[in-house]
Amino acid sequence: MSKKPSLKDIAQRLGVSTALVSYVLNNKKENRIGKEIATRIRQVANELNYQPNRMAQGLKTNRTRTLGLIVADIANPFSAALARAVEDEAEQQGYTVIFGSSDENPAKCSQLIDTLLNRQVDGLLIAPPAGMEAKLTTLQQQRTPFVLLDRYYPSLHTSYVALNNYQAMYHAVDHLLSSGYHRIGLVTFDTALFHMAERGRGYLTALRDHDLSARKSWLKAVDPCNAAVETAKAIRELTTGAQPVDAVVFASNMLTLAGLQQLIRLHVRIPDDLAVVGFDETDAYSLFYAPPTYIQQPVSEMSQQATRILLDMLDAPDRIMQVNLPAKLIVQASSPPQSVVNS
Amino acid sequence: MSKKPSLKDIAQRLGVSTALVSYVLNNKKENRIGKEIATRIRQVANELNYQPNRMAQGLKTNRTRTLGLIVADIANPFSAALARAVEDEAEQQGYTVIFGSSDENPAKCSQLIDTLLNRQVDGLLIAPPAGMEAKLTTLQQQRTPFVLLDRYYPSLHTSYVALNNYQAMYHAVDHLLSSGYHRIGLVTFDTALFHMAERGRGYLTALRDHDLSARKSWLKAVDPCNAAVETAKAIRELTTGAQPVDAVVFASNMLTLAGLQQLIRLHVRIPDDLAVVGFDETDAYSLFYAPPTYIQQPVSEMSQQATRILLDMLDAPDRIMQVNLPAKLIVQASSPPQSVVNS
DNA sequence: CTGAAAGCGCTTACAG
DNA sequence: CTGAAAGCGCTTACAG
Numbered sequence: 195m196s197k198k199p200s201l202k203d204i205a206q207r208l209g210v211s212t213a214l215v216s217y218v219l220n221n222k223k224e225n226r227i228g229k230e231i232a233t234r235i236r237q238v239a240n241e242l243n244y245q246p247n248r249m250a251q252g253l254k255t256n257r258t259r260t261l262g263l264i265v266a267d268i269a270n271p272f273s274a275a276l277a278r279a280v281e282d283e284a285e286q287q288g289y290t291v292i293f294g295s296s297d298e299n300p301a302k303c304s305q306l307i308d309t310l311l312n313r314q315v316d317g318l319l320i321a322p323p324a325g326m327e328a329k330l331t332t333l334q335q336q337r338t339p340f341v342l343l344d345r346y347y348p349s350l351h352t353s354y355v356a357l358n359n360y361q362a363m364y365h366a367v368d369h370l371l372s373s374g375y376h377r378i379g380l381v382t383f384d385t386a387l388f389h390m391a392e393r394g395r396g397y398l399t400a401l402r403d404h405d406l407s408a409r410k411s412w413l414k415a416v417d418p419c420n421a422a423v424e425t426a427k428a429i430r431e432l433t434t435g436a437q438p439v440d441a442v443v444f445a446s447n448m449l450t451l452a453g454l455q456q457l458i459r460l461h462v463r464i465p466d467d468l469a470v471v472g473f474d475e476t477d478a479y480s481l482f483y484a485p486p487t488y489i490q491q492p493v494s495e496m497s498q499q500a501t502r503i504l505l506d507m508l509d510a511p512d513r514i515m516q517v518n519l520p521a522k523l524i525v526q527a528s529s530p531p532q533s534v535v536n537s
Numbered sequence: 538m539s540k541k542p543s544l545k546d547i548a549q550r551l552g553v554s555t556a557l558v559s560y561v562l563n564n565k566k567e568n569r570i571g572k573e574i575a576t577r578i579r580q581v582a583n584e585l586n587y588q589p590n591r592m593a594q595g596l597k598t599n600r601t602r603t604l605g606l607i608v609a610d611i612a613n614p615f616s617a618a619l620a621r622a623v624e625d626e627a628e629q630q631g632y633t634v635i636f637g638s639s640d641e642n643p644a645k646c647s648q649l650i651d652t653l654l655n656r657q658v659d660g661l662l663i664a665p666p667a668g669m670e671a672k673l674t675t676l677q678q679q680r681t682p683f684v685l686l687d688r689y690y691p692s693l694h695t696s697y698v699a700l701n702n703y704q705a706m707y708h709a710v711d712h713l714l715s716s717g718y719h720r721i722g723l724v725t726f727d728t729a730l731f732h733m734a735e736r737g738r739g740y741l742t743a744l745r746d747h748d749l750s751a752r753k754s755w756l757k758a759v760d761p762c763n764a765a766v767e768t769a770k771a772i773r774e775l776t777t778g779a780q781p782v783d784a785v786v787f788a789s790n791m792l793t794l795a796g797l798q799q800l801i802r803l804h805v806r807i808p809d810d811l812a813v814v815g816f817d818e819t820d821a822y823s824l825f826y827a828p829p830t831y832i833q834q835p836v837s838e839m840s841q842q843a844t845r846i847l848l849d850m851l852d853a854p855d856r857i858m859q860v861n862l863p864a865k866l867i868v869q870a871s872s873p874p875q876s877v878v879n880s
Numbered sequence: 881c882t883g884a885a886a887g888c889g890c891t892t893a894c895a896g
Numbered sequence: 897c898t899g900a901a902a903g904c905g906c907t908t909a910c911a912g
Contacts, residue, residue, distance in 0.1 A: 200905055211883045216907060226881055245655050249595040250905035253888045258592065260635070260656070269621035271614055271820075278612035281638060290656055292603070292635050295624060312588050313603065313633055455823045477614075478821040480798045543889055554899045559891060569897055593889035596904045 199242040207238055215239075219246070252314055261504065262310030262318045263293040264303060265343075272447055272474060272493070273321070276343060279497030280319055287505055289316075298418070300325040311338065317504045319343050319497075324386040339507040341515070343500045345389050353507060355500040355517040359389045362489050362521030363396030366443050366471045369487070369523055371404045374532025375441035375469050377412070379432040381425060381453055382445035384415035393445045412439055416449070425452035426459075433462055440469060441529065447474035454478065454486070469529040484527035492519050542585040550581055558582075562589070595657055604847065605653030605661045606636045607646060608686075615790055615817060615836070616664070619686060622840030623662055630848055632659075641761070643668040654681065660847045662686050662840075667729040682850040684858070686843045688732050696850060698843040698860040702732045705832050705864030706739030709786050709814045712830070712866055714747045717875025718784035718812050720755070722775040724768060724796055725788035727758035736788045755782055759792070768795035769802075776805055783812060784872065790817035797821065797829070812872040827870035835862050 201212040201219075208215075210231065217223050218235040238244075252258040261284050265273035277293060284291050292310055296303035300323050307329065310318060317339035322330065327347055333340055334352060346354035363380075370378050380397045383390050394413070401408045414428035432439045444450040450472035462468050464484050472479070472488035479485050496519055503515045544555040544562075551558075553574065560566050561578045581587075595601040606623050608616035620636060627634050635653055639646035643666050650672065653661060660682035665673065670690055676683055677695060689697035706723075713721050723740045726733050737756070744751045757775065759767035775782045787793040793815035805811050807827050815822070815831035822828050839862055846858045 201907095202905075212906080213883055213885090213908080217882090220907085222908085223881090228881070231882090245651075247596070247657070247905050248655060249592050249601070249657050250888090251907080252592040253590070253596055253890085253905080254907045256888080267621065268611070268624060269614075269617045271612075271617070274612045274614070274617035274620075277617075277636075278610065278638060281611060281636070285637070290635050290637070290652060292633050293620075293624070294628070294633070295621060308588075309633060312591060314590070314592050451820055451823070458824055458826070476821075477794055477819060478824050480794070481801055481821050481824055483801070544891095545889075555890080556892080556899055556901090560898090563891085565892085566897090571897070574898095590889050593904090594891080596889080596906085597891045599904080 198247070199244050200247065201244075203242060204235060204238050204244060208234060210235070219244075256314075257316055257508075258314045259289050260313070260315045261289050261291045261501070262307075262313070262315035263291050264296055264306050264310070264318065264320045264322070265293065266298050266321055266323065267295045268293060269295075271476070275493045276321065276497050279494040280501050283498045283501040287501075289505070291319075296321075296323050298323040300329070304329045307333065316508050317341075319500055319504055321345055322347075337511045339504060339511045341500045341504045341507065343496065345387055346516075348388055351514060353503055353513075353515045355496050355503065355515075355519065356389060357491050357496070358518040358520050359392035360396040360399075361518075362491075362523075363393040363443070363445070364400045365396075365521065365523050366487075366489050367397050367400035368403075369525065370441045370443070370469060370471065370529060371400065371406075373469070373529055375529075376406060377437065377439040377441070379412040379414065379428075379439040379442045380408075380445060381414045381416065381428050381432075381442060381449050383418050383421070383449070385418055390445060397443065409437070411437075421448055422452045425449055426456040429453055429456040430460070433457075433460065433468060440532075441471070442468060443471045444473050447472070447476055449473065450486070450488070451476055451478060454482075465528050465530055471523075471529055475524075482528070486528040487526045488524050490522040490524050492522070495519060541590070542587050543590065544587075546585060547578060547581050547587060551577060553578070562587075599657075600659055600851075601657045602632050603656070603658045604632050604634045604844070605650075605656070605658035606634050607639055607649050607653070607661065607663045607665070608636065609641050609664055609666065610638045611636060612638075614819070618836045619664065619840050622837040623844050626841045626844040630844075632848070634662075639664075639666050641666040643672070647672045650676065659851050660684075662843055662847055664688055665690075680854045682847060682854045684843050684847045684850065686839065688730055689859075691731055694857060696846055696856075696858045698839050698846065698858075698862065699732060700834050700839070701861040701863050702735035703739040703742075704861075705834075705866075706736040706786070706788070707743045708739075708864065708866050709830075709832050710740050710743035711746075712868065713784045713786070713812060713814065713872060714743065714749070716812070716872055718872075719749060720780065720782040720784070721751075722755040722757065722771075722782040722785045723751075723788060724757045724759065724771050724775075724785060724792050726761050726764070726792070728761055733788060740786065752780070754780075764791055765795045768792055769799040772796055772799040773803065776800075776803065776811060783875075784814070785811060786814045787816050790815070790819055793817065793829070793831070794819055794821060808871050808873055814866075814872055818867075825871070829871040830869045831867050833865040833867050835865070838862060 201215050204215045205212040215235050218232045294306040321344040342354035416424035444453050464470050470486050472486045544558050547558045548555045561575045637649040664687040685697035757771035787796050807813050813829050815829045
């Protein structure tokens with residue numbers, strides 16, 4: 195009905211200038227303004243339930259108190275968990291967040307970045323797909339504040355908050371080796387993304403540190419576009435044949451789920467026939483008699499730190515912060531110590 | 538570096554007024570503007586990669602081409618799926634979306650609505666928690682365009698797009714009855730929300746239509762705040778005791794997951810010992826030898842329709858649209874026909 | 881201590 | 897057919 199009250203409405207009602215009202219409501223020049231008039235202004239603002247028009251504020255200040263968030267796919271549980279933590283942290287700081295899904299498509303991601311920037315977001319949180327280096331470099335040259343989330347490019351000197359993927363995978367494989375498993379397979383994605391490469395490196399280094407070299411046939415890199423089918427095939431190959439593995443590690447939550455599904459289908463018993471370590475937690479874990487050991491990412495902390503760093507960068511876009519958070523290995527029933535006889 | 542080009546920059550370069558440039562770029566007064574100058578304006582705009590400042594536009598037009606979306610919890614797969622479909626539809630129409638999670642808390646939800654409105658969103662998509670009637674009524678009086686998503690209040694004449702929950706549950710129970718099950722339990726939430734009540738009504742009516750009355754002990758309404766524990770208890774009670782059920786229907790995805798988990802823990806065999814019908818699809822289903830029969834919601838269509846309706850309402854906030862979408866029962870191995878002997 | 885005035889970047893009713 | 901001018905609702909450098 196009656197349109198929203200503006201600064202002018204308050205000013206008129208009190209016979210003062212809009213400037214004065216603005217100063218009071220923003221707590222500027224506090225000590226130079228009469229106490230009396232200040233309280234009366236605040237009172238009227240309250241009465242009218244005054245809410246500043248963010249568009250006008252934004253136009254003037256070039257700040258919108260809005261953050262842009264780009265994830266791979268908001269419908270994916272991992273992305274959704276990231277988003278939730280970003281939302282909470284942003285809200286606490288008085289920011290709202292606009293989101294978009296890149297679908298792992300660099301063209302769509304670039305487009306999304308432009309759209310969000312066009313909406314005058316103050317800064318961006320991006321979990322980038324492969325192939326975004328050029329766009330991100332441009333962004334940096336424009337001094338647009340952004341921080342990468344979950345993924346980053348070693349070739350780019352940008353802010354990021356990600357998992358220590360190398361350590362995460364190293365730790366998982368080391369756990370299996372110390373538990374007496376020696377034929378360890380890895381199911382990972384065939385992708386250029388650095389964080390996946392790091393997981394692979396962790397796997398290989400852990401093996402080497404135990405004086406084992408990895409067989410090529412034990413490292414399965416599946417096509418992300420055809421993950422379910424290829425994972426099934428990878429599992430089949432790993433568990434059958436002349437030299438079947440005695441343990442499998444998965445390098446992502448989707449791979450874990452697809453892998454477990456195939457193992458059940460093949461009637462492979464966990465852990466009797468095969469030890470398993472998953473990546474990330476899934477609803478599905480709770481359904482196992484032997485709940486899987488898994489690599490736990492500090493998702494909330496990742497988002498929280500990234501959001502905080504971004505907020506800091508708003509005032510100093512050149513202050514680069516790079517954070518690698520440690521993963522936690524949650525040891526459960528799918529990877530028990532091997533008896534000495536078998537080892 | 539160099540700041541973003543404005544209308545003025547284009548105008549100056551061509552020695553025309555900003556007004557002319559604005560007209561051309563917005564395709565207003567098309568036929569009344571010289572072709573020559575129009576093409577030159579467009580050319581320069583392209584060269585400078587002109588992007589209109591949305592804040593300024595918004596201030597002037599009171600339209601931001603931004604939608605607000607409030608879900609229960611963006612980290613919940615169902616909410617995330619809703620969000621994704623909203624995003625896609627909005628993007629196609631040139632809108633972006635700001636989101637927030639209500640955590641099923643009406644106070645937080647109201648707060649969120651105010652924040653989003655304050656950000657000048659053009660309209661709201663809301664999956665409301667219980668107890669939002671008053672706030673929504675106020676919203677309606679202010680002629681703020683909004684459409685409810687997934688949930689709605691029968692007492693309120695507002696736009697909404699939701700599942701036909703009554704039909705969904707009726708259909709599921711009818712399927713079990715026709716398959717020869719007669720002792721059917723329901724695990725639902727103890728909540729004031731209408732959509733849950735409708736699911737309960739579907740259950741009861743289906744039983745009545747088959748000349749069966751429901752035992753009170755077969756309808757378990759668990760506390761949403763303590764769902765895991767109470768579902769486990771409900772399952773224990775339903776499957777043991779003097780009159781155990783021969784089938785269980787769940788009224789939500791969380792309940793389904795918690796229920797399945799408990800059934801596995803109790804070594805109840807599905808479907809040999811117990812038939813099961815779940816609500817919504819879950820990753821976890823793929824892990825079952827006997828994949829569960831479940832009620833499938835048209836999540837994407839729900840969001841899509843809601844978004845379209847909202848977009849329509851932007852120009853006519855009083856045009857109320859109410860849509861109840863049909864659910865689909867996906868019959869799988871967890872609810873096979875009972876042999877005649879057992880029935 | 882207070883306020884008039886300019887201006888952020890647009891749109892559009894109005895005048896020519 | 898074209899453009900000067902007002903104004904959306906704020907903020908802030910500047911003048912008193």
